[in-house]
Amino acid sequence: MTANVSFHSVQQHFGNFVALENINLEIEAGEFLVLLGPSGCGKSTLLFILGGFLTPTNGQVLIAGSDMAGVPPKSRPTTTMFQDYALFPHMSLRDNVAFGLRMKGQNKKTRNLKADEMLDLVGLADKANHKPHELSGGQRQRIALARALAVDPEVLLLDEPLGALDMKLRRQMQEELKAIQRKVGTTFVHVTHDQEEAMAIADRIVVMNHGKIEDVGSPEDIYLKPNSLFSANFMGEMNIVPMTVKKGKVVLPFDSISAENIPENPQLCLRPENVGLTGEFELGPATLESSAFFGTYHRCHFRPLAIPEIELVAHLPLGEVPEVSAEVRLFGSNPVLLSA
Amino acid sequence: MRILSWFYLALIFGFIFLPVVVLVLFSFQDSRLPIPPFDGPTLKWYVNVIGDRDLMAALANSLIVSLISAAVALTLGFLAAQGLSRIHLPGSVAMRGLMIAPMTVSYLIIALGLLNVFNSIGIRPSLWTTGIGHVVINLPLCFAIIFAAMGDHQKNAERAARDLGASDMHVMFLVTAPMLMPALLAAYFLSVTFSWDEFIIAYLLTRFDVTLPVEIWSMLRSGLSPATNAIGSLVFLVSVALLFLLEFTVFRKQKT
Amino acid sequence: MSIEKTEKIRAFGFVVPALLWTVAFFVIPFAVMVVLSLAHLEGRDVVQTFDLGNYVRIFSEPSLVKGIVVSLEITFVVTIVSVLLAWPLAWIIAMQVPKKWQRLAIMLAVLPFWTSYVVRSYSWALVLGENGVVMQTLIGIGILDEPIQIMATRTATIIGFVHFFVMLLTLTIYSNLVQLSPNYARAAQDLGASIWNTMRLVIVPLTLPGIMTGAFLTFVLCIGDYITPQILGGGNELTMPQLIMLQLGRRGDFPMASALSIVLMCIVTLAYFASARWLKMERV
Numbered sequence: 048m049t050a051n052v053s054f055h056s057v058q059q060h061f062g063n064f065v066a067l068e069n070i071n072l073e074i075e076a077g078e079f080l081v082l083l084g085p086s087g088c089g090k091s092t093l094l095f096i097l098g099g100f101l102t103p104t105n106g107q108v109l110i111a112g113s114d115m116a117g118v119p120p121k122s123r124p125t126t127t128m129f130q131d132y133a134l135f136p137h138m139s140l141r142d143n144v145a146f147g148l149r150m151k152g153q154n155k156k157t158r159n160l161k162a163d164e165m166l167d168l169v170g171l172a173d174k175a176n177h178k179p180h181e182l183s184g185g186q187r188q189r190i191a192l193a194r195a196l197a198v199d200p201e202v203l204l205l206d207e208p209l210g211a212l213d214m215k216l217r218r219q220m221q222e223e224l225k226a227i228q229r230k231v232g233t234t235f236v237h238v239t240h241d242q243e244e245a246m247a248i249a250d251r252i253v254v255m256n257h258g259k260i261e262d263v264g265s266p267e268d269i270y271l272k273p274n275s276l277f278s279a280n281f282m283g284e285m286n287i288v289p290m291t292v293k294k295g296k297v298v299l300p301f302d303s304i305s306a307e308n309i310p311e312n313p314q315l316c317l318r319p320e321n322v323g324l325t326g327e328f329e330l331g332p333a334t335l336e337s338s339a340f341f342g343t344y345h346r347c348h349f350r351p352l353a354i355p356e357i358e359l360v361a362h363l364p365l366g367e368v369p370e371v372s373a374e375v376r377l378f379g380s381n382p383v384l385l386s387a
Numbered sequence: 388m389r390i391l392s393w394f395y396l397a398l399i400f401g402f403i404f405l406p407v408v409v410l411v412l413f414s415f416q417d418s419r420l421p422i423p424p425f426d427g428p429t430l431k432w433y434v435n436v437i438g439d440r441d442l443m444a445a446l447a448n449s450l451i452v453s454l455i456s457a458a459v460a461l462t463l464g465f466l467a468a469q470g471l472s473r474i475h476l477p478g479s480v481a482m483r484g485l486m487i488a489p490m491t492v493s494y495l496i497i498a499l500g501l502l503n504v505f506n507s508i509g510i511r512p513s514l515w516t517t518g519i520g521h522v523v524i525n526l527p528l529c530f531a532i533i534f535a536a537m538g539d540h541q542k543n544a545e546r547a548a549r550d551l552g553a554s555d556m557h558v559m560f561l562v563t564a565p566m567l568m569p570a571l572l573a574a575y576f577l578s579v580t581f582s583w584d585e586f587i588i589a590y591l592l593t594r595f596d597v598t599l600p601v602e603i604w605s606m607l608r609s610g611l612s613p614a615t616n617a618i619g620s621l622v623f624l625v626s627v628a629l630l631f632l633l634e635f636t637v638f639r640k641q642k643t
Numbered sequence: 644m645s646i647e648k649t650e651k652i653r654a655f656g657f658v659v660p661a662l663l664w665t666v667a668f669f670v671i672p673f674a675v676m677v678v679l680s681l682a683h684l685e686g687r688d689v690v691q692t693f694d695l696g697n698y699v700r701i702f703s704e705p706s707l708v709k710g711i712v713v714s715l716e717i718t719f720v721v722t723i724v725s726v727l728l729a730w731p732l733a734w735i736i737a738m739q740v741p742k743k744w745q746r747l748a749i750m751l752a753v754l755p756f757w758t759s760y761v762v763r764s765y766s767w768a769l770v771l772g773e774n775g776v777v778m779q780t781l782i783g784i785g786i787l788d789e790p791i792q793i794m795a796t797r798t799a800t801i802i803g804f805v806h807f808f809v810m811l812l813t814l815t816i817y818s819n820l821v822q823l824s825p826n827y828a829r830a831a832q833d834l835g836a837s838i839w840n841t842m843r844l845v846i847v848p849l850t851l852p853g854i855m856t857g858a859f860l861t862f863v864l865c866i867g868d869y870i871t872p873q874i875l876g877g878g879n880e881l882t883m884p885q886l887i888m889l890q891l892g893r894r895g896d897f898p899m900a901s902a903l904s905i906v907l908m909c910i911v912t913l914a915y916f917a918s919a920r921w922l923k924m925e926r927v
Binding site: 099100121125126130132133147151 | 824826830831832833834836840844851
């Protein structure tokens with residue numbers, strides 16, 4: 048089961064604090080959408096509004112075309128996987144997973160059958176009679192997923208579900224989440240502040256800040272062609288290179304780039320991996336100040352001779368690193384122009 | 388749901404406050420019986436009570452016993468918690484159990500046990516014996532509160548202080564006690580309160596120098612009187628005033 | 644000597660004073676009480692024997708057996724009624740009262756704690772008496788024609804106890820409720836549970852530790868209390884503490900008082916083992 052979701056001019060105020068200002072967003076059926084942003088940006092608020100735990104101050108939420116105003120959480124075709132999982136500690140895993148079906152009035156046999164099926168889906172069929180406190184963090188997370196999916200929701204809401212797990216387990220769970228989403232086809236709306244997680248699982252990422260949507264797009268688009276300086280910085284490190292505009296061209300001390308759609312008050316942004324000893328345009332001579340080995344690349348700090356007040360960070364491939372304090376010619380590629 | 392909640396809240400608060408309101412109201416009663424109809428207000432019963440020598444002596448006794456016995460219980464409890472949390476001693480669990488045990492025993496039984504012992508070795512009931520009994524009931528409380536408050540970061544800070552050359556005494560007064568201040572304060576105030584209000588131990592273990600609850604008890608023998616209301620209200624109002632003072636000074640500060 | 648060993652001796656030194664105090668004024672008196680409970684009264688003198696005569700009497704003499712039964716009945720009723728009244732109060736304060744008012748609300752809910760225990764029972768005697776506020780009001784609005792007797796009955800004792808223990812249980816249940824993640828209720832409702840089912844299947848079971856801690860305290864304090872039944876219950880039905888005091892006062896029968904105390908303690912110990920499962924769960 049799956050459904051599309053629309054937000055029309057949704058606003059949320061808490062007293063004087065504006066948590067969300069005028070959110071408009073369309074989510075397609077079967078999509079894996081990630082709401083990404085720093086803490087306090089409003090992403091969890093938006094998720095709670097969708098789940099029915101908060102009534103928006105203004106605006107409309109539609110699921111599968113029908114207005115959700117006044118519809119309580121239990122009547123919505125959504126289920127939520129909570130940050131702390133909220134597994135019922137006094138119930139066995141099977142009873143936890145079957146809880147939603149029990150509330151629908153299904154008899155014990157039917158609901159346990161379905162619960163065991165869901166437990167199988169998340170790979171914990173052998174633990175059906177255990178209690179939540181006997182599980183590891185990753186296993187609890189899977190039970191929470193099974194419980195939320197057991198009632199066949201059309202939209203599954205995930206509130207930072209991987210936040211409590213360590214790095215390695217997180218990567219593994221991301222892949223599992225993605226695989227399960229493909230299998231069940233339900234629309235997933237997933238909240239996180241981890242941009243790597245967002246890129247790893249999302250079909251589409253919505254970057255939020257201060258209650259507003261900063262950027263919407265595929266992981267590739269958001270990373271390579273971000274819409275705003277905030278979104279560019281949030282997705283990863285950026286070098287900002289001083290420049291001027293002349294006759295519709297971006298002018299650098301040693302080169303110029305032709306560009307379309309130059310924004311107001313533009314800034315030239317370059318990701319560290321797009322600065323190097325070769326490239327599309329020249330950044331001029333620079334000295335290497337320091338470098339550090341990061342396994343798959345070297346992270347180098349360069350000081351350009353023409354603009355000594357800035358420092359450029361470059362990720363150079365293995366074996367291409369010059370001596371410290373050596374002078375090299377730096378080049379850039381894939382430039383992004385964003386307004387300051 | 389909201390309306391039902393407020394209705395229930397009003398009802399149960401009515402029940403909780405009914406005796407207190409009646410107590411305070413009829414302490415201002417003019418006639419000799421604290422029952423309706425109310426014919427006050429007058430302050431004569433307060434004047435009466437404050438002028439009552441026995442009552443004021445009992446109040447002073449109660450203050451002395453509660454302040455001192457709580458201090459003794461706090462000191463013993465703090466030291467024991469310190470010793471038992473620092474290192475795993477053989478028999479730690481048994482010692483902890485023994486320290487906590489008096490908490491699960493009725494005060495009456497503790498009082499009777501002490502009375503038996505004091506009788507058999509010929510110690511006469513006095514404020515001292517009452518104080519000893521109050522330390523027995525408050526020591527487990529102090530120990531439990533302080534022991535529960537001692538966490539790992541506490542231990543790490545103590546270790547760091549010792550590493551930097553602090554002596555045991557320095558560690559205790561400069562690191563442990565300040566870090567545990569909220570727990571120490573809570574334990575002390577609770578102990579003072581319990582001792583101050585304790586009746587049965589004081590009743591069985593005092594003879595002539597009685598504490599306030601025992602004195603009030605003997606006032607009850609002569610039947611209902613607005614004087615009893617007055618002393619009860621006085622104690623209540625002073626306790627509540629102290630409580631709010633603490634809430635808005637000591638405990639408010641800790642939150643920030 | 645190794646560093647660990649000196650450390651251990653030093654740590655033990657910290658424990659010794661409290662340990663000595665507990666042994667001298669708790670363990671020894673208890674041992675003396677056990678020994679004394681095996682003695683007899685002859686005339687007005689205690690004769691140390693070692694037989695179970697007092698215990699046999701406790702379980703055979705009707706007035707003493709009745710004391711145990713009365714105490715147990717009152718304690719069970721008080722515990723159950725207090726839990727039933729306190730749970731909704733704690734829940735309302737934790738869930739319905741705005742966060743910034745909660746501390747104040749809970750302080751108010753336990754404010755009468757700060758009256759003296761003796762005075763609190765006395766106040767109930769005022770309230771429940773034949774000419775007290777309750778009777779006068781009921782007669783005033785025409786529900787009753789003449790006062791009914793509550794004072795000096797078991798009902799008065801129970802009301803006095805419930806008043807005190809509702810406050811206590813509200814505290815333990817409230818502190819349990821506020822520790823619960825709000826997501827439990829959200830999850831239950833999200834999965835389709837009604838308010839009633841959310842309470843019954845999720846919230847109440849999750850507050851069992853708080854309920855059981857409070858109920859155990861209620862049981863212990865209630866069954867061991869002398870003041871409330873003495874002031875409110877009158878002398879018609881005596882509870883165990885009243886019987887113990889009676890042995891001490893009128894007859895100076897310390898052996899019998901000791902034996903009764905030990906029976907009382909055994910009952911409390913049984914109650915502890917019955918509720919230990921939940922008392923421990925709080926630490927998980």
